[in-house]
Amino acid sequence: MRLLMLGGTEFVGRAIAEEGLARGWDVTVFHRGRHEPPQGAGSLHGDRTAEGGLKALEDGEWDAVVDTWSGAPSAVRDTARLLEGRVARYVYISSRSVYRFPEPSGLGEEAEVVDGSPDDGEVDYAATKRGGELAALDVYGAGALLVRAGLILGPYENIGRLPWWLTRMARGGDVLAPGPRDAGLQYIDVRDLAIWTLDAVERALGGPYDLVSPPGHTTMRELLQTCIDVTGASANLVWTAPEKILEAGIEPWTDLPAWLPPGETYDMLHQGNVGKALSAGLRCRPVQETVADTWAWLQSIGGTAPQRPDRPVLGLAPEKENEVLGSR
Template identity: 35%
Template sequence: MLGGSVFLSQAVAADAVRRGHEVTCANRGTSGPVPDGARLVVWDRAQPAPGELSDDFEAVVDVGRYPSWTRTAVAAFPSAHWVFVSTVNVYSDESTPGGRPGTLPLRDALHEDVDLAVDMEAYGPMKVACEQIVRSGAASATVIRPGLIVGPGDPSGRFTYWPSRMADGGTVLAPGRPEDSTQVIDVHDLATWIVDAAEVRLVGDYDGVGRTTTMSAVLSEVAAGCDAEVELVWVPQDFLTEQGVEPWAGPDSLPLWLPRPEYDGMTAHDATPSYDAGLVTRPVADTARETLAWLRATPDAKVTGISREREAELLAAWAGR
């Protein structure tokens, strides 16, 4: 496991340990602990692989984003089956619903490392380059392109906003239209499928996304999972934009909301090939329940999105328009 100490990579390593695999987590040793039962080898991929990382691993899972990291690692483990965790951001068309690998154009590959703090738009193109490096250098490979990964341990705080908000009950601002599409995937479901792919040496490109659903269905399931009594008030995107509310993520955002129609396809991928290849996902209500429990047990867990005061101001402005 290249990583193993944060969110998805930690969940993958923990799942593999539970199955009885010998798991080595190779990372810089600065992001947090690896799961009990896994071995940590400190490796900064700007350097050659240390001696204890010999080429005798049956499988490698890589969540890296920089082409140089992936290039170095593939060269270190050329005989292993590779599961590369990419992203749906590799697709250049984010407006067409129902796309799947092989049907949507990809962004142009960017083979140089770019600091994402300087240029976030480089993320997808660098992942395209990483995919190419894996396919050309690994013995065999699975490429999995997740969308929004959610659940306990989420360092982004995006989905986490909704269990936190729903648990408070009352009148809740729901962004956009009830029928707007959305897709989420529980971190543990994705991790399980990744380990499955490594075990059977699954070959091919797949989207790591849940089934397409609606914002109304997801928010209702989150409320149910949190045992919350809420009233959803749907506020259109034009009004939210006028009020300076940001989409998707960030302190001034309503998470999961995306502008339409330009992002109609980003959260409406056809996940049929992934389910046919063994992906199994749980109800969003279960994820919400587990996320809320993690939030309550983790005081410093990140939750991003507008404040309750800002939400009340927006609801009052919408009611008085």
């Protein structure tokens, strides 16, 4: 298989490129040159936001392209049009954020989505991803695979969710642990996403698939305790009611990554129906493996995770944590 990876040097793109190489595929990475591509991959340079930035893709043929773009949908449109006739299948890594809020309980890919346009410039995240989907569909139709990922964790993470929790546990001491402690979490290990996506390419799957673990694959308690276990830290989880956390002005998802209090947002992000992907072969590794491998990767790069410049820095400030812990 000849795979063209748009991106391929960080997090999701890198995991997919490495999985392709592990399968013995011919992998070409199209990137801006800011980071080294995986060893063994071919390299093409370009910037999709610049005039003439796709010139390096004007020649060449591939069996599939995987696109992780989360900027203006018009960039997906232009790339898909350029590659039409030279790439058999277009895989767009989208997001479950494309569903209208709140997503009705029990629905999966048939739930109503937000409006979007392939001609859009910079818009909000949900409309951006929907516009990217439409751009791929407009050109490739049934040959477009839409991977609607949920919360993504694992090695190479440059968003700051699991790395923040690991780093916080490594500091030790009392840790503000957001309840309910047995609340189930849905996420996808980036390597499981990569495996499923390339399996889907081989099987010529098309259309939308929600890609995240089954509900309750892990819990908040198991995730945080595993972070303590793998770091070997002397951290003490101080479980705190959601109401107290919210009253303190702490923001779910950003100040305390991956955590949401009970309610419609929690139901939408951690209680999703993923039966379609499971029937299509999705397998999710244990949370212990995801956490341990992410910690090993963090240690291998000096303990500080990379940070995407277009995303906010996540995590609770120590002084705020101490304030809430002290008021118990």
